[in-house]
Amino acid sequence: MSLPRSNYDPRRVCLNPFPNLDFHLGKCRRTIGVYIAGGLFALAHWLFLDVEVPSSHYHPPPDAPYDSAPVHVTFVDWVQGILSVLGFLVVNLIDKDRIKGEEAYADARAVWRTRLFLFIGFALMAGGLAGSVTILVLKYVVPSYPERFTYYSYANVSQNIAIMLSAVTLFLATVNLVPGSRKQYAVLIQ
Structure with a gap:
């Protein structure tokens, strides 16, 4: 499928443009996104x-000869959450204007390195999610423990999903949708 030459921009990654979030959320887009991301991260x-806490404070009945x-x-079980948090930090510490490769950043290697770090951040989060699903299956589902113990791993998978959603929400909320706005701020400061 080819597009007419007037509508095609060779620098675009996606064929269809993303929806304009400024139109739907107005001036509060960034604030709403940051609060939602923070809520997901806390959740x-x-x-x-x-x-x-219940796992570490579980006590066997007094008549049990060993830990029941x-x-x-x-x-x-902690490793997957740590990987996801590291990925969250990597993704959201990246300068979003460098990803676009605008003219203000003439160094093509800096744009490439920024995109590589973005990939590493999302790979860390995906690794955390994949690890939590693996732990769910191998440690909790295959031995067929009672439901109160398999909840341990369901919560671990939910934690990693919420961290990923939080990272994406914060990334989209803080990305600069107005092209060239950094240049406009630089002119206003001078």
Whole structure:
């Protein structure tokens, strides 16, 4: 499928342009996005702490000869959340204007490195999600533990999904949708 030459921009990545969020959310787009991202990030960690605390404080009945809990939350369950948080930080510490490769940044290698770091950040988050699903299957579902123990891993998967959604929401909320706005601010400052 080819587009007419007047509508085609060879620098575009996607064939169809993304919707204009400024039109739908108005001036409060950035504020709303930051609050939603913060809420998702807090929800993610609340889900995991909701599992970690009961797991660490589980006591067997007094007449049990040994710990009757078949499984506990260990460091293996923490690793996926740590990877997702690192990916979240990498993705949202990147200068969004460098990703676009505008004329203000003439160094093509800087644009390439920025896109590589963005990929690494999303790869860290995807690795965290894949690891949490793997732990869910191998540690909790295959041995067929009772439902109260498999909830440990469901919360871990939910934590990683919420962190990914938070990272994407914050990234989209803080991206500069107005082209050349940094140049306009530089002119206003001078």
